[in-house]
Amino acid sequence: MSQHTDTGVPAPAADCPGGARRGRPRSEAAEQAIFDAAIGLLESGLALADVSIEKIARTAGVGKATIYRRWPGKEELFVDLLRSVEPPDPVLPGTSLRDDFVALLETMRQRGLAKRTSALLHNVFSQMQLYPRLWDAYHNTVIEPRRRMGLDAIRRGIERGEIRADLDVEMVNDLFVGPLLLRSVIRPGATLEPGLPEEIVDTVMDGLRPRV
Template identity: 45%
Template sequence: MTERKPAAGRPAESDENRPGASRAPGRPRSERAEKAILDATVDLLAEESGVDGVSMEAVAARAGVAKTTIYRRWPNKEALIVGALGSLKGPLPELPGTGLRDDLLTLARHMSVERGFKASRCFWNVVGGAEKYPELYARYKQDVITPRREVYREVLRRGIERGEARADLDLDVAVAMLVGAFAYHKPPDPLPDGFADHVVDTVLRGISAD
């Protein structure tokens, strides 16, 4: 599935350095181009064709940029999709550090907010295509999913150290219960009111040291 860069030779003139192009005020041109590329990739990935519908040509056309502009940032389609998926997530919130429940609630509530229809469609299209695109899914898991789940694992470790969670707690199982509850609701199903709090409190009843 990996796409190769265009053949060597005179590169196509990019939208970023076209002679005489005026520079609009506000966001620098390179940042605007990067955002347009990522947004276009997300839009294509969320559509019915999913991963199959994403190509450097389609993204360039949707974003209104030259393919060379994309290749300067991402070497292939796989890297571009992972970058776009990462941009959907954004940084995790700062944790209060006042206790296991408070930290887990902060993470779970954030997950509820960032779980939009488009983001969910992208996630399921990539997961659903894991058999056809195993390298893409492996990279998405390594670069996007695993680092975020490690934050949950660290929160649970601190909970064990403080005596708030059972010492024999299986961290992987606990994280799967917390995160998997959100994946259970596929788009466009909305989350019930207070869902994040219910998930955290239900899991805590099973892993609490009390």
Template identity: 40%
Template sequence: MMTTATPAASADQDRKSPGRPRSARVEEAIIESILDMLAEGTPFDGLSVEAVAARAGVGKATIYRRWPNKEALLYDAVARVKGEPAQTTGTSVREDILALLVPVGRPETTRAGQIMPCLYVEMQRSPELREVYRRITEPRRESMRAVLNRGIAEGTLRPGLDIDTILAMLFGPLIARSLVNWDPAISREDAARRLVDAIWPAIAVDPHAESA
């Protein structure tokens, strides 16, 4: 009797077919499988290499040929869903701050909006996952530090600002919204701009220097 392979199962077959090279198709199937599991709320402990391999329709050896361990695989998966760091224009400190914040407040209908709240919860139980997340997000924090320091140097922001506290003030509320949606009266699409509007007078040398 003839059987038909599912898309996931066919990812690890050796036969060549038109389109994307086989190795890229296999890696995408693996990454997509782990992202699907995260979106479904699978706990970190449940994201074993065996479980991911079964979901992707590949063997464990296929995964280990590409990633040395589960943490490396998870890093690539989370980096995929986080996307590339936001780009700044360098023309306005205020707008550059906003550009870096908007991706943090993605609507929950996006894939990142569905997966990141699950990861935040799991990070409370997993030091490994916290380290993965730190490695991915630190470049974004450094970008914000650079913008804030630039604002101080050019005289747009007040000298002597506690940069780490400002970072917490900017990122913290948006992460909190992702976790518990604590203020549904403020839309996710508008949350970042309203947050910057509220904080700007406290950090700017002249609150009216860069109006929204």
């Protein structure tokens, strides 16, 4: 692995695209070295509690300041690391409630498959809920935005008259995402076959359409 060292801090950018942390443009090479180091430490058998910023910096060949300029702590670093190896969040088509939730559930299906085939994801997720700060950071920056995406899609569907207006939006979201969560978390051996998102959405939609 190539070594990376600090060469000084450039002047902060006033408006840096992508919201660079701590006022410094992000170095993709340094960030990838940090991610690679964290992954290597986890794959070597270290528990999350034993993977420190100091160990990551030493393995990556960077100073600790390089890491802290990008992340305020280990929890935030690991959240970004998980996001980097997961499928990206979908861009919803916005054409119908059905289309939006098929896209959302397909992303969930792909994440479920990734967790089954990635030793890193399986390792981290099996430990993550033991560390409340890490779980809270992941929930607030990853899970909660996806949930809001689903709730907004449901509200648009109600406005368009696709489903009944008397329905509880949170409950409807649970009905859509519940089957995939069940198969990927509670029943990790259950199938996640192609076409499952369409099957779930069509089944749920049958019970939500306006009554004649």
